[in-house]
Amino acid sequence: MTECIFCKIARAEMKAQVIYSDEDVVAFRDINPQAPTHVLVIPRKHIPSIADCAPDDLPLLAKVLQTGAKIAEMESIRESGYRLVLNAGPDAGQAVNHLHVHVLGGRKMTWPPG
């Protein structure tokens, strides 16, 4: 069993505000929200980063992204807009080595990101 905190959340061994889950993915509220809506979508499978995605993982990756769009609907930010963010590696500030997509919305975003 992996010690990864997001694996623990996926296995319900660690508390999180889970708002959606199915056999492949789990979505939960970020513990340190950067926008009115800040949800993380993860695959249940432990993939450290997008850089580690194998060709066989692509359908799962597509589902993670599609779930991000579903969360935006659930959070009523489809029309106002939202951002899906996937950090990979140190320069991007990836802090948790379990692939995750941030769903951010509910406020005006700036570009380029910091």
Ligand code: AMP
């Ligand atoms: P990243 O910098 O892309 O790796 O983002 C990791 C995100 O995970 C950060 O936004 C953290 O606030 C969030 N995070 C870390 N631990 C938890 C946790 N136990 N529950 C919910 N969100 C978490």
